[in-house]
Amino acid sequence: MTVYIYRGGIPIRFLNKYIRRYWKLYFVTFIFLSAEAVCDLLQPTIMSKIIDQGVGTSDINYVLRMGGFMLLVTGVGAAMAVIRNIISSIVSQRFGRDLRGDLYKKIQNFSFDNVNEFQDATLITRLTNDVNQVQNFAHGMMRIFIKAPILCIGSLVMAALINPSMTWILVGVIPIIVFLIFLNMKISYPFFIQMQKALDGLNARMREYLAGIRVVKAFNRFDYEVDRFTEASKDLTQISIKGMRIMAVFRPGITLVVNLGIILVLWLGGYKVSKGEMQVGQIVAFTNYMTQILFSLMMLSRVFTMFIRAKASASRIGDVFAAENTLQREEEKGPRQAKEETTYDQNIKGHIAFRNVGFSYGGEGEGVLHDISFACKPGELLGIIGSTGAGKSSLVNLIPRFYDVTEGAVEVDHVDVRDYNLKVLREAIGIVPQKSLLFTGTIFDNIRWGREDATDKEVEKAAAIAGAHEFISTFPKGYETQLGQGGVNLSGGQKQRISIARAIIKNPKILIMDDSTSAVDLVTEAKIRRELQKYMKNTTTILIAQRITSVMNADQIMVLDNGKIAGLGTHEELRNNCDIYKDILYSQLGKEGFAHVIETI
Numbered sequence: 001m002t003v004y005i006y007r008g009g010i011p012i013r014f015l016n017k018y019i020r021r022y023w024k025l026y027f028v029t030f031i032f033l034s035a036e037a038v039c040d041l042l043q044p045t046i047m048s049k050i051i052d053q054g055v056g057t058s059d060i061n062y063v064l065r066m067g068g069f070m071l072l073v074t075g076v077g078a079a080m081a082v083i084r085n086i087i088s089s090i091v092s093q094r095f096g097r098d099l100r101g102d103l104y105k106k107i108q109n110f111s112f113d114n115v116n117e118f119q120d121a122t123l124i125t126r127l128t129n130d131v132n133q134v135q136n137f138a139h140g141m142m143r144i145f146i147k148a149p150i151l152c153i154g155s156l157v158m159a160a161l162i163n164p165s166m167t168w169i170l171v172g173v174i175p176i177i178v179f180l181i182f183l184n185m186k187i188s189y190p191f192f193i194q195m196q197k198a199l200d201g202l203n204a205r206m207r208e209y210l211a212g213i214r215v216v217k218a219f220n221r222f223d224y225e226v227d228r229f230t231e232a233s234k235d236l237t238q239i240s241i242k243g244m245r246i247m248a249v250f251r252p253g254i255t256l257v258v259n260l261g262i263i264l265v266l267w268l269g270g271y272k273v274s275k276g277e278m279q280v281g282q283i284v285a286f287t288n289y290m291t292q293i294l295f296s297l298m299m300l301s302r303v304f305t306m307f308i309r310a311k312a313s314a315s316r317i318g319d320v321f322a323a324e325n326t327l328q329r330e331e332e333k334g335p336r337q338a339k340e341e342t343t344y345d346q347n348i349k350g351h352i353a354f355r356n357v358g359f360s361y362g363g364e365g366e367g368v369l370h371d372i373s374f375a376c377k378p379g380e381l382l383g384i385i386g387s388t389g390a391g392k393s394s395l396v397n398l399i400p401r402f403y404d405v406t407e408g409a410v411e412v413d414h415v416d417v418r419d420y421n422l423k424v425l426r427e428a429i430g431i432v433p434q435k436s437l438l439f440t441g442t443i444f445d446n447i448r449w450g451r452e453d454a455t456d457k458e459v460e461k462a463a464a465i466a467g468a469h470e471f472i473s474t475f476p477k478g479y480e481t482q483l484g485q486g487g488v489n490l491s492g493g494q495k496q497r498i499s500i501a502r503a504i505i506k507n508p509k510i511l512i513m514d515d516s517t518s519a520v521d522l523v524t525e526a527k528i529r530r531e532l533q534k535y536m537k538n539t540t541t542i543l544i545a546q547r548i549t550s551v552m553n554a555d556q557i558m559v560l561d562n563g564k565i566a567g568l569g570t571h572e573e574l575r576n577n578c579d580i581y582k583d584i585l586y587s588q589l590g591k592e593g594f595a596h597v598i599e600t601i
């Protein structure tokens with residue numbers, strides 16, 4: 001599968017919102033951090049005083065006094081750290097929560113084109129791992145950001161105060177370390193991006209495997225799947241190892257440079273002490289400041305690594321935020337009829353018309369539909385029949401604007417669907433998708449999902465029309481039966497009937513049934529059809545079917561072939577005029593010679 005390509009330099013402006021929201025608390029943590037840094041900075045100096053003036057002169061009172069002071073400073077520093085930690089954890093967790101929430105909302109608003117563009121797996125990685133990376137960075141900033149520079153510069157100043165003549169060692173060492181850190185960042189940045197991509201790949205594999213685990217078992221294709229998984233896993237391992245290898249060289253390299261500096265201090269210091277120019281305590285303090293500088297630079301490099309990862313992740317999140325909803329854009333043009341405040345049943349009557357419609361996925365290629373024109377009056381039943389891949393699902397998907405036409409226009413009640421408020425348009429349409437998709441929860445919840453305020457009675461009525469009431473009643477828990485993910489504990493036909501119930505409970509003006517009774521036996525199907533005709537008289541229904549018996553009684557039947565209308569008319573008309581229809585009819589009636597009997601049940 002193709003993983004969504006990282007486009008460098010996508011603005012991460014989306015972060016501004018959270019910065020505005022949290023900068024005050026951020027600022028508070030910075031004050032605490034600064035106080036912490038000052039406490040850390042004081043310690044080596046106090047220690048050098050204890051060594052030189054207390055221990056050196058055997059003044060036990062001085063040692064105790066300064067020791068007490070040192071304890072106090074450490075205590076204050078620790079208290080600051082605790083408070084700051086509490087605040088920073090809260091802020092970073094809230095930030096993560098907000099970002100995840102906003103991202104989730106954004107994805108909810110995606111058009112089908114957007115979802116196709118990004119693919120589920122990368123969206124999951126972006127929602128989880130990428131958000132975590134950015135959140136970690138936000139947390140890291142509050143732990144380290146201000147403290148490291150204060151500690152670094154402060155140590156330099158304090159060391160210079162102790163002995164200016166040795167400060168040049170520091171001045172020499174620091175630029176080397178800074179250079180090494182910079183180099184490290186520059187080299188490892190591309191690896192982090194690749195790592196994130198490899199993780200995407202792995203997630204995609206896992207998801208596909210888990211979704212298709214039954215098929216994999218049925219076909220005994222474990223080895224094949226394991227190989228594919230291993231490959232994706234190997235990709236991630238290799239790229240991670242490469243990234244880590246760079247770290248493995250740089251980290252010890254930096255420590256080495258600092259240790260060389262310390263040796264230089266000890267060597268030179270020892271010489272100065274022997275000449276009486278310096279005291280032992282000062283050398284101890286000096287090396288302490290030196291390690292503090294190393295520590296702070298290491299912290300900075302950690303922040304930078306986090307920054308690199310976070311930047312890669314933030315760009316990927318930014319891509320999602322920046323993705324324009326193709327449909328939304330149309331809406332912003334200024335809808336002719338923004339019917340948000342009015343309800344559909346006052347407005348939409350269910351008239352449907354296609355005018356020379358052409359359509360292709362992503363607006364490219366040859367096209368899936370060509371020059372489709374037809375019209376349905378309110379309450380009519382249109383049957384669509386045609387071989388697999390003919391474009392039946394694509395055609396009906398244009399009505400609720402899951403996709404927009406590339407040519408021509410789709411009209412509902414003589415108004416272009418692109419001029420409707422999406423919510424109003426979709427409110428008027430009930431859809432039973434080709435692949436039944438149920439949610440975790442009870443059967444009752446799943447049916448009522450179609451209309452939140454439906455009563456128990458209405459749910460039962462809808463189930464009865466859809467031919468589902470009978471089998472639901474045989475379950476020990478009835479409507480309260482818990483469904484697994486995607487309704488795994490139901491048969492194919494049972495799932496289909498529940499999704500039909502979910503669509504008709506909306507009492508839609510337009511009902512689209514995409515091959516919705518394919519898994520239901522003929523007797524039950526005929527029954528459902530009769531019920532629908534009885535109760536959904538005012539609903540314009542589009543019924544896609546494989547079996548001719550399912551559409552035979554329709555007001556109009558459309559024969560779709562290769563994206564074109566090969567025939568449009570009643571059963572009688574098509575039987576006489578349309579060759580493809582005749583072929584289908586004879587081939588099916590041959591097999592299902594009893595079909596006409598079924599019709600009369």
Ligand code: CTP
Pocket residue numbers: 361368386387388389390391392393394395434
């Ligand atoms: N197609 C596509 N991208 C999609 C969905 C479909 O490119 N997201 C293409 C398919 O490859 C197919 C054509 O669009 O060639 C028509 O697909 P569809 O409308 O789904 O065909 P149906 O007539 O609904 O086929 P079936 O009976 O199998 O459901």
Ligand code: MG
Pocket residue numbers: 392393394434514
């Ligand atoms: Mg289809």
